[in-house]
Amino acid sequence: METLTLLALSFDALLNLSLLYLAWILLNCEDLLKAIVLFVAFGLLMALAWVRLDAPDVALAEAAIGAGLTGALLLTALAKLRVIETNKGTTQQLKQDSENFQTLHYMTPLALLLVAIGLGYVVFSMPPISAGLSNDVATNMGNSGVSHSVTAVLLNFRGYDTLLEMFVLLVSLLGVWSFGSTTSQHETTPGPVLDTLTRRLVPVLILVAAYLLWVGAHAPGGAFQAGSVLAAAGVLLLLMGWRPGGYLSTLPFRLILVAGPGLFAITAALLYLLKGQLLAFPVEYAGIIIFALETTATLSIAVILAALFLSEPPHSDKEHI
Amino acid sequence: MEVVFKEFPWVAVLILLPLLGGIVCFLFSGIAKFTGLMTVFFTALSVLGLGWQIFDNGVYRHAVGGWGAPLGIDLYADGLSLLMLAATAFVALGVSVYSAGYFERGYSTRFWPIWLFLLGALNALFLTADIFNLYVTLELMGLAAVALAGLAGGKNALTGAMRYLLATLLGSLVYLLGVALLYHGFGTVDITLLAQRAEASPVIWAAFGLIAAGLMLKTALFPLHFWLPPAHGSAPPPVSALLSALVVKASFYILLRLWLEIFGPLVSNTDVSTLFGLLGAAAILWGSVQALRQTRLKLMIAYSTVAQIGYLFLAFPLATAAGVAAWSAAMYLAFSHALAKAAMFLAAGNMLRFGGHDRISDLDRVVQRLPLAAAAFALAGMSIMGLPPSGGFIGKWLMLEVAIKQGRWEIVIVMILGGLLAAAYIFKVLGHTFTQAPSPHESKAVPASMEWSALLLAIAAVLLGFLAIPVLSLLNIGNPFGISEVTP
Amino acid sequence: MYFYALIGVGLFSVGLYALINYAHLLRKILALNVMGSGIFLILIALAKRTGETQPDVVPHAMVITGIVVAVSATALALTLMLKLAAETGRAELSEKDRD
Structure with a gap:
């Protein structure tokens, strides 16, 4: 029993860290095609996370829409973009948004880190047990027709x-x-x-x-x-x-x-x-x-x-x- | 007869009629214009019906599906919702009549369904009591607004629409995170229940910060206004009118509603109100100066919106001592601004169509040949400047009164400065009426419906100045601004 | 499950960083999607705090709604990006129109 829990825990930890890692890589890698492929992989891992969180409906929706269709949309868009760029003779590299002032450039990571820490604190400050609306849902299921x-x-x-x-x-x-x-x-x-x-x-x-x-x-x-x-x-x-x-x-x-x-x-x-x-x-x-x-x-x-x-x-x- | 009117489901009509009308427009593009105009007309009549209903019966609450909060979604209508619905109805009528003349066949079939969905989203937004449902209406409104903003195509409009889309999506997401925290903190997404259950806690502060940030971005409060001028300045004029008059007000309405009911009593320390007031003041000054510097008419009007949004936020610091008076003033301003700004964009659209350009320095030839557009612009300008007897004057006067009573001279000075700057940028355009100019070489006729819809909206903005007492009494049905004072 | 919610916070922040930092519109669209996933993760992870085996399903329905909204927004954004690129040759927002 204990080994099973340990196994589940380490699986969760691995899944979580991979999600964050994938997100970071896909958003910061040089190649857009790679970014999109990683995004699809990220969506599939999200679907796994939904399964682990007992949300099979969300897992199905994520796999089909979040990873599948969004991935297809992104890939076709990139293909069309490449055609446009070839026709116009423009190429693009990973470039910072120069609209944002130089000073902002150093401050954003810091500010975002603070925001993340604050949000993390708020998440932890939530009461450990909260029924949400699960009781209301259970009581009224009989009248819902499904x-x-x-x-x-x-x-x-x-x-x-x-x-x-x-x-x-x-x-x-x-x-x-x-x-x-x-x-x-x-x-x-x-x-x-x-x-x-x-x-x-x-x-x-x-x-x-x-x-x-x-x-x-x-x-x-x-x-x-x-x-x-x-x-x-x-x-x-x-x-x-x-x-x-x-x-x-x-x-x-x-x-x-x-x-x-x-x-x-x-x-x-x-x-x-x-x-x-x-x-x-x-x-x-x-x-x-x-x-x-x-x-x-x-x-x-x-x-x-x-x-x-x-x-x-x-x-x-x-x-x- | 009277019973029928009182019991009639006006709220359902207000939400479902535009959505179904939009579907009909989409299915049968041949009758899109006619269906669209009819839909908007009957939607506007329903606002009248709802007004009668809640004037007699008091606030309206409806449990969708019969479940009731917290499990289901509740609809809610009080004086504040009614004012926003009324502003929407007036602007919708004016813009629809205008659009019937403005959009030619191909654009017309694309415009009407999206516009009716936008109208349905706005009405739904003003009528819901559920913060997650608000998120869905925000997204429907945002995507429809972006689709309309990019309707004309071309580099500028597409750039404006893209920037707008990114801003509005980011705003919705940040708002949604706030909703997620509130739900998990207090187990409901119903505004009334949240107001009862919520207590000052890290969850409330974080949710407030996120929701306020998301909505400030969508409302284009300085310094988060960067997306507004390109989007509103380059959209087709009737769309600019809708965006400036209604869409930015919708997110302000949500911010105000949630502040009044949930956050205000909990985080009501003066720092937050002062911050809102400061940003509002900065918006007024920055927006007005930028408006004065513009060389293109539509961009000037767009920056004027940035400035006028600022006035709404001045009410936050004033409301800590005098809630009802300050909020009534702000909402009066929001209403008159909606009418005046819509009229102004439509008048600008007429000048643009007639002369083929909107360079302010070359407008003299246009202004003198289009007396109705010039009159519409001037009347709308009166309200924007806050000259008596316009609606804008009443709103600003009410707010000045509160500020003077509280000895908030810094606010008084900002308001007066804002008024002077507005006068400067409006006379920069109107000044051309009085100078001699040769006749234009080429001009394109402007249909009478476009001329008159702009003028009538501008007249309405002025007439609003005579209706202070009835409007304020309708606005206070259900005591929307007194909640924090009644239930501590 | 708090761990999942924390990762949600992380995804939201990483997405926001990329949204602000990079100029390419496709990357901004990806960033918005990652931010959305982060919010969905927070919603669903915290729904497990019922103290029973069954989680609270209301957030599940909200997230399904959110996923559909996200794909709609993504489709609109991608089309707009392509039209803009066809017009300007670049999938970026130019600086000139900003003031």
């Missing part, structure tokens, strides 16, 4: 946060589209490995997404994890060179994009009219409402995330400009 507590918080107890969050995703896509195209003519053709990999992986990813969505009601999983896994399938297809072309601007496609946030907002409004309360799911229907909201949310999240990765505005928008 048996998995994180899903209950995300979709029911604090569903209003999630409603607004869906709009955050949507607004970022509208923003990306409104800035216009960032791709140069440069297109790559996938090698045979990627090709085969995609053919095998895409069906698997769709199955995994469906499973995560379904299982979210009673075990770790749910709309965001399922949506990002589904988005990963889309990203693979996009890497293969598949392009949605005109689809992006069609109404059905736009409907899928807004289905998640839209249905959420309409549900909120309807429930206000029927029950006099925003997002007050009737207990007997809560499970089915949450499942409907999560399913549409999964589709919207997947398509929005994949569209963010593509980052090309739909054609019809370009014509107007």
Whole structure:
């Protein structure tokens, strides 16, 4: 028993120090490509940390979104940036932000060290035992319509946060589209490995997404994890060179994009009219409402995330400009 | 009929209507303009409905999902929320009518959905009683604002938007860390419950420091204002109006709300208030001097915002002795500044469109050919300078009164200096009206809707000066500023 | 678990340092992400103080929300960076417009 605890402790210590070390290296290394690769590794280690902290839902979200999709976004952005730099004949080295005054340059590390020490002290000053809202969550689980507590918080107890969050995703896509195209003519053709990999992986990813969505009601999983896994399938297809072309601007496609946030907002409004309360799911229907909201949310999240990765505005928008 | 109005879920309309309207604009770009205008119009009417509701019934609290704090999220509306919602509604109406004429087809389909989401985020922000929910609304507002700021493209606008994005993201993250500490220190993210549970402790101090720093950055309080002039100066004029009039006020509103309810009573030692006051004074002087030095009209107006933000922070040192009076004055100023600054950016947009440039030294040809824009600029300028009978005058007068009563002469002097500098930079523009100038060679017609929306907002800013008593009585519904005095 | 929270503080500080110190926008975006991870770590690590085996799940939901917000912000920032680079040739903020 004691050796097990010791083992766990040393694992935690190792994990923690690696996290901090990786963060330091990735932020200060010369090569941006290396920095991004290390960032993905950092995300995977974070996912491990979430598992160690009994947060499997967060681990899934981190692995899929934090490490996976963010990593893919960063890598494509870097590739596009390299093309732009080659075209413009500019190169960049690791450079300090000369906007910040020279004196500041010596003082920032010191000031930040003080801030860190202060925050560390505050963290330690927290009472060692604090139930937080765990008792409230436990008491009300029976009325939430699901048996998995994180899903209950995300979709029911604090569903209003999630409603607004869906709009955050949507607004970022509208923003990306409104800035216009960032791709140069440069297109790559996938090698045979990627090709085969995609053919095998895409069906698997769709199955995994469906499973995560379904299982979210009673075990770790749910709309965001399922949506990002589904988005990963889309990203693979996009890497293969598949392009949605005109689809992006069609109404059905736009409907899928807004289905998640839209249905959420309409549900909120309807429930206000029927029950006099925003997002007050009737207990007997809560499970089915949450499942409907999560399913549409999964589709919207997947398509929005994949569209963010593509980052090309739909054609019809370009014509107007 | 009256019962229907009193019970009607105005709060739900205020939040959900713009969000759903934005979706419709996105789905059917052909009717985006019409849908957008209708949405903004009915949202503004709902503010009226909510005002009636809380005037009759007192403050409004609604437990989303029926859970109630601390498990669920509560919505809350009192006089302070109402004032911010009203300012948002007025500016939204003016800017929307203006934008209907300003944005041409391609830009129009991109502008409306993002703007309606921004409006929904603002309303949601003013109506929530939950500090984590505030974080989500802050992010929705911030990302929408950045998307709008970069809408026109081009080097300057993109640089401004990028700087803005980095500042707003950093501000949100620092705020979020403060929220994390508060949650783990006191087991709730509901403002009212936090106010009951919180006690002076390292957690409170650290959370206050983080939340204040994050929000000061977002409010662009000197010396954290560096991102504002490029972003507000290079965005399309209607967007600049929204950013300067509403978005920076939203983060100030959160700071004020949390100060009044949670932090003020606990960390209310005079040092913090004095520091806020000092930064406010520095903002007034620095912002005004910089505004005077600008050669471009929109940048001048943007620096003027930096200065006017400073006045809001002067209320902190004054409020330690006279909370209600000082805060009422500050919020009156915030309201009039919202109207006046929106009018000013819109008028500048008209001049920019007409003459094709906004170089102040060459504006004479423009100003004389655009009498309505010049009038709008002049009326809005009255309010910014604080000349009677404008809303800005009432706000500044109320604040001066408090300062004189308390013998805070340093604040009186800063306020007067700020007013003089504002007069200087505004007359630098208006002076052109009276000089002889040859007719411009090339000019582009400005639609009447753009002229009149700017002028009407400016007139509203002046008329606000006659409405001091009703506005102040509405503002004090629910006693938002007296909390620290009633419950020690 | 305090150790995890302390590392969270460390990540926040390291990220903030890099955000201020480096000019390249891609690195600033990475720095913001690392800062966010630090905050999430503090939120989740301290949620284990329930005194029972089950942690407090409300912060878990908050962090999932935070991760989604972070990826949205990152996507917007990267696009803006690319547009800016296409315009100026550099993924940096120039000093000229600052005063």
